Amino acid sequence: MQLHDLENFQEITIQCHDNPDADALASGYGLYLYFQSKGIETKLIYSGPNRIQKANLKLMVDHLQIPVEYWPPMQSMYHRLEGLLITVDCQYGAGNVTRIEADAVAIIDHHQEEIKDVALSRIQPGLGSCATLVWSMLEEEGFEITNIKLGTALYYGLYTDTNQFSEIYNPVDMDMRDSVIYNKALITRFRNSNLSLKELEIAGIALIRYSYNDDYRFGVIHAQPCDPNILGLISDFLLQVDEIDTCLVYNQVQDGYKFSVRSCIKEVNANELAAYLADDIGSGGGHIDKAGGFISMKLYEDNYPTMHSEGYFNNRMTSYFDSHKIIYATEQIMDISDMKRFSKVQSPEGCVKLDSLFPLGTSLIIRTVKGDIELDVEENMYVTIGHKGEISVLPGEQFNRFYVCTQEPYCHEDCSHKMEYVPTLRNRTDGKTLVIADQAKVCLPAGETKVYAKPLEEEVKVFTKWDEDHYILGKIGDYLIVREDDMHDISVVKREFFKDAYIPCN
Template sequence: MRLNELLKFNNITIQCHDNPDADALASGYALLWYFEKMGKKAKLIYKGKNKIQKSNLKIMLEKLEIPVSYEPELDKVKGLLVTVDCQYGQKNVSKLKADHIAVIDHHQKSADLPKLSDVRNNLGSASTLVWDLIKKEGLDVNDNPLLATALYYGLYTDTNKFSEVSHPLDRDMQDELIVNKSIIVEMSNSNISLNELKITGNAILNYKYFKKEKYLIIHAEACDPNILGVMSDFSLETAGVNVCLAYFVSPIEVKFSVRSCVKEVHANELAAFLAGDLGGGGGHIFKAGGSLRPEKLKQKYKESKDKKDKGSGKLEALATNYLHMRMKEYFDMYEVIYAKETTLGMDGMKKYVKIPQEFGYVKLTDVFPKGTLITVRTLEGDIDITIDKSHYLMVGITGEIYPIAKEKFKKSYKTLDDSFDKKFEYDPSIKNSVTGEKKSVMAYVKHAVSKGNVSIYARPLDKCVKLFTAWDDEKYYSGGIGDYIAFREDDPHDIYIIKKDLFDQLYKEVKM
């Protein structure tokens, strides 16, 4: 959906969820700004039992001049109703009658959506989604510094101070917004109430510690999700604790925060594993988080959907049992391999050669000078590199980006004269980390084809692995059952993972 599709309506009401948070207010504010720019009559509202009381939100409304109105008695609106940071008919938003409905949200889809909708549950905030929609209409929210600050704070709060950011669009918005830092600091330092301080203390006192795997689980009362980050950050400073999971259960969602201080556990991967198909999770290597949908959790365990069950008792037990079980499964399922000090045995290995494929490549010194510290932003995450003359980037057949040394590039690929003009879900970028100058990877991509003269030995995995490669012993690559683990015939320490859905496209067996 494009925002310009909504301009055919003259009367537009933007509704935040009940008890709106910073992200709902910011994304609603941005939609209001857009519609008013386009000459439309619009208003921003919320309903529910309670008027906004949190100190940080009251500061946000005042300092950022957000014209939201509390309409507890409203039951019908004319024209178009846009629910933002929520989905029409959900429990967390009071239902309004309207002639037409649109939905803009970043949570997992929970019901059938109207035709006018944009729901992207891979984004960290509704603020990012609305920012992207406005940008596609050719407008710059930085024209209104108060709005830019609101969007920044929306992402900041919904991703636990950016610790749960995983999608590159979230990072792009974070980088591009011009914000009033003093207002951000003021709001951030008014985020915890005395009652939430008490919740934090009580939750930490009732921790569960698992000595063998060195992880901690903290069950808190329902609170501002950012409080979970405070709990887990503090607990991770404890000797003997390498990983911490903090969570709370409410009728609307099960929210959790994950922290890790060891390279063998990526917090973002653990968060995604905990969420599974019941919600969503992601973030950074050391800080992440996510949520579970109560209805999906109940469905998984075939619980009754009796309307009298508000989720306070049974849901608490289900969520606790599920999260404890998933934590144990995660720590039991992986084998860790350090390629620098490991060679793989030949049991089950077969020999393969690469099938000639079209790839893209970038010689990094064509983009920035040698010695430049850069960040390559991709859909899979950020890659930090200091450029030297041997650094190349490869663009794979599904748009994946990975570095390669000049020697291996020349040996494995033949360069072509024609252009590489494929389109992918996200346009990766290269940013000078010192100056902030940003360039598109695809603007510099040239065409190459694999030579097919590189032999590997490979076998499918029968157990999940975490592989620390010979060229990066700080970040591991995960392989699941059915993925392939392989090493180059000419370098037994060059061990890597090949996803099962790509293997047959990339390699063919050499009959011995």
């Protein structure tokens, strides 16, 4: 669904969830300004038992002139709206939004899909905020955001929904963060009125009620209902404790559980842990050290009807540690008795030699669908583009061992249409962005590579000999591979890439 699909209605009412947060208000505001610019009679409302009370939200509504109206539940219950009702940052019929009858209904949301019978729906659960979804829908319509009040609202919506950007992972979120115009002074002001004295107390109480697992050195805290940003605050604090290597802080919100995770050890990437915690019943992600997520109450109750949240989170944390075997390739003596021999298919890939495009030391961000890779350009550093558009960064030594770079330009049409997000290269110094494939040359495999490989029966984390600080995660069904000519060159290839890239030797 796109916004122009909704322009035939003469009246449109946009409804935020009850107890609206900054993201709901910002998203509603964006839609409001859009439909108003089309000459449609537009209203922005919220309902539920409570009016907006939080200081930062009151400031936001006042300073950004968000024309939001409060409808007490009685008014919502006995009213039937003419035209279209759009629920924003929530789904019509779900528990966190007061139901209002209307001629037609639409949904624009970034939570896990819960309501499936509304045809006019745009639900993108991978996005960090609904503000990002609205921003990209406005972009689709060519609606340029010149109104700095709207820009500030959208920016702040994303900021608060991703724990001050620390738990952001979708590249589209990052694109909005980096490009939208906003008023810095106002953001600072909102940020500094984020907590109430009551919430300060909640944070204090949460800290003395931790649980600790001394086998795996993690802490878990179940905080009382409070602003989700406090979870980030508590977890940042908790991680500073000497005995704690990873931690999880969560609380219940209207429609589920919000959580933050932190890690300070190389064996656990917070973003992966967050995704693991929310697997199948929500979504999670972020950075290597800080991440977060959301679990839908409905899906939680369907899957774990009798389980307390403490039990769920503690079990899930433990099973995360139990279920991963760690391989340090430089130390590992690999047992190849149950592995088969394969040779790597000799087909061309794309490559970019970074130091031929940028001066040494240039700080870059490679933005991919799997998140940002930040690096400083080093001598002979390469980025390669695989057959399915997968991006790897290789030091020269490793690259030269596997590939020969030709001068032929790389043609990326074949793979880019299959990509959800076309990877870009952003120079942090001048802010300029390039599409990686446009800069790439064709590279060919250097000689024949033979490997031993086997499908994984348990998850592994491999610290390769090329990068001892970051692991590659192998899931069940992916392939563990060892180079025949170097038994310490151990790696993992995703199941979907393996079949095309390797053929069995006789």
